[in-house]
Each structure stands twice: as C-alpha cells, then as structure tokens.
Amino acid sequence: MLTILDLINHYLGYFTTNSKTKGRIYTVVGTVGIWYLLYLAYRFFVNGRWLRGTLIAAVFLLLLYFVILNIFYYFTQRTMKWDVSPAIEKVLGGHQEEKNESTAERVIMPANGLYSRQNVMSGTVESDVQQQQNINFLAAEMQQLDLIATDYGHFGEQAQRQIIAQQGVIHANHPGTLLPYFAMQEENGKLKIFGGINQLQSRELGDVTMVGLTPTAQAIMNYRLVVASAVLTGGPSHIATRSELIDEMQPYKIKIEIAYDHI
Known part of the structure; x- marks a missing residue:
C-alpha cells in the first residue's frame, strides 16, 4: 500500500495538481487498501492467531476512522462531530511555517501615545442602533479612502483556520x-467612545460597559482612564467548514484598549 501511495505521489508531481485533488486520490486508494487489513485479521482469526488478528483489526478500525474523516473533508461540506485531527495537529506542532505565520501579530501604532502593556486593559464597547449606524458610516468612509485592508493579514488557509479555531471567525482586515481619530469622554458617570476620519467628523460610536473585568462605574472611581487604541473590526470575514473557508459578512464593531493609572 505504501508503495502504491509513493508511486501515485511521484507521478502526480509531474502535474499541477492541487492538494485537495491529491487528497481525494489518496483517500480513494486508502479506502480500498485498508480492507486488505481486515482480510488479514480474518485469516489470523481463522488460524487461531487471536492476538495478531485482534491487533490488525484494531489498526483497521483506526485507519477506517481516519478514512471517514478524509471522506468528510475532501468530498463533502459537512463536519464530523468527533474529529480529533485538530488535537493531533496541535500535539505534532503542525506545519512550522504556518505556525509561525499564525502566531505573528501586526504591530498597531496608536495615535494617542504609547503605554506599558501592564497598564493597559481591554474595554468592552456596546453600541445602540444610532451608534451602530455611526460605526457603519465610518467603515464606509474608511473603505472609500482605502484605509481598510482586505488580505486577511496575509495569512494562508491553514493559519486562518488556527485563528478561526480560537476566535470563531477571521476578518478580512485582521x-x-x-x-x-478616536477619543473617550466621561458623561454622567459613563464612558463614551467617539471616532471618525478626523476630529471634526467624529461621531459617538458606543458606551464602555467594562474596563477589563471591572464595571465602568467602579473603574472610574478607582482609576484614571484614557483610551489607548480604538480599532474597527468586522465586515467581510471567513468562517471554516471541514473542507474550505466560507465568506461571511460580520457586523462592524469597535474594539478598544484602555490605559489606566491608580488615583
């Protein structure tokens, strides 16, 4: 069987065959080949060699499981409930180049100054209907000015899948x-986020409901707070199926980081 697979791989190398087509061919060959193991197990059982027969039968069942996984992956749009391949890939480390690519992060240089990471927390922003309309309007303006990237962080499919496994989705402007322009103002005990193409065109984008794990009202009493960065996320995105990445439109949102200092 290994010889047959090696010959197939050798001859496919002469053609520009993509990995999915190769995977389908290997799956078909493997599906046919594993039944020979079942035949061997049967012959050992007939001859009273129960231990060897049981071991070969166990190997057959294991390979049958992975063949079924490949059938789902290469021939259908469905996913298998008990898919252990992500866990195996994590243990083995995956493809090193993809791993390095997926763990690399772009550096975002904020316009509101630099802060030590130990003095910065994430903030939770919630937007009402009017604020969400302002976000959508701002996103449209930024698109017209070609300020929003759509290259999925230059990540390949495997690297995107790793991010989707952690976050459920990857945005085109990842x-x-x-x-x-962005700013944060306190109004009646609440923190509001403003943003726009510039200060003159700034609009209200949302209310800060949490600073880290602390409710905003409590955080205001204990800390000096300033917005360190405000980032637009959402829009065209990818989600993953077993066989491919699918385009999906996600709502635009504002993601912020807040710098703090004790009063």
Whole structure:
C-alpha cells in the first residue's frame, strides 16, 4: 500500500495538481487498501492467531476512522462531530511555517501615545442602533479612502483556520484597522467612545460597559482612564467548514484598549 501511495505521489508531481485533488486520490486508494487489513485479521482469526488478528483489526478500525474523516473533508461540506485531527495537529506542532505565520501579530501604532502593556486593559464597547449606524458610516468612509485592508493579514488557509479555531471567525482586515481619530469622554458617570476620519467628523460610536473585568462605574472611581487604541473590526470575514473557508459578512464593531493609572 505504501508503495502504491509513493508511486501515485511521484507521478502526480509531474502535474499541477492541487492538494485537495491529491487528497481525494489518496483517500480513494486508502479506502480500498485498508480492507486488505481486515482480510488479514480474518485469516489470523481463522488460524487461531487471536492476538495478531485482534491487533490488525484494531489498526483497521483506526485507519477506517481516519478514512471517514478524509471522506468528510475532501468530498463533502459537512463536519464530523468527533474529529480529533485538530488535537493531533496541535500535539505534532503542525506545519512550522504556518505556525509561525499564525502566531505573528501586526504591530498597531496608536495615535494617542504609547503605554506599558501592564497598564493597559481591554474595554468592552456596546453600541445602540444610532451608534451602530455611526460605526457603519465610518467603515464606509474608511473603505472609500482605502484605509481598510482586505488580505486577511496575509495569512494562508491553514493559519486562518488556527485563528478561526480560537476566535470563531477571521476578518478580512485582521487584526483590525486603527481609527484615524478616536477619543473617550466621561458623561454622567459613563464612558463614551467617539471616532471618525478626523476630529471634526467624529461621531459617538458606543458606551464602555467594562474596563477589563471591572464595571465602568467602579473603574472610574478607582482609576484614571484614557483610551489607548480604538480599532474597527468586522465586515467581510471567513468562517471554516471541514473542507474550505466560507465568506461571511460580520457586523462592524469597535474594539478598544484602555490605559489606566491608580488615583
């Protein structure tokens, strides 16, 4: 069987065959080949060699499981409930280049100054209907000015899948687009986020409901707070099926980081 697979791989190398086509061919060959193991197990059982027969039968069942996985992956749009391949890939480390690519992060240089990471927390922003309309309008303006990248962080499919496995989705402008102008103001015990193409065209984009794990009202009492960065995320995105990445339109959102200092 290994000889047959080696010959197939050798001759396919002469053609510009993509990996999915090769995978389908290997799956068909493997599906046919594993039944020989079942025949061997049967012959050992007939001859009273129960231990060897049981071991070969166990190998057959294991290979049958992976053949079924490949059938789902290469021939259908469905996913298998008990798919252990991501766990195996994680243990083996995956493809090193893809791994390095997926763990690399772009550096976002904020316009509101630099802060030590130990003094920065993520903030949770919630937007009402009017604020969401302002976000959508700002996203459209930024698109017209070609400020929003659509290359999925230059990540290949495997690297995108790793991010999707962690976050459920990857946006075309991953890891986000820094707003040209942003600010945070306190109004009646609430923190509001403003942003726009510039200060003159700034609009209200949302309310900060949490600073890290602390409710905003409590955080205001204990810390001096400033917005360190405000990033636009969402829009055209990818989600993953077993066989391919699918385009999906996600709502635009504002993602912020807040720098703090004790009062």
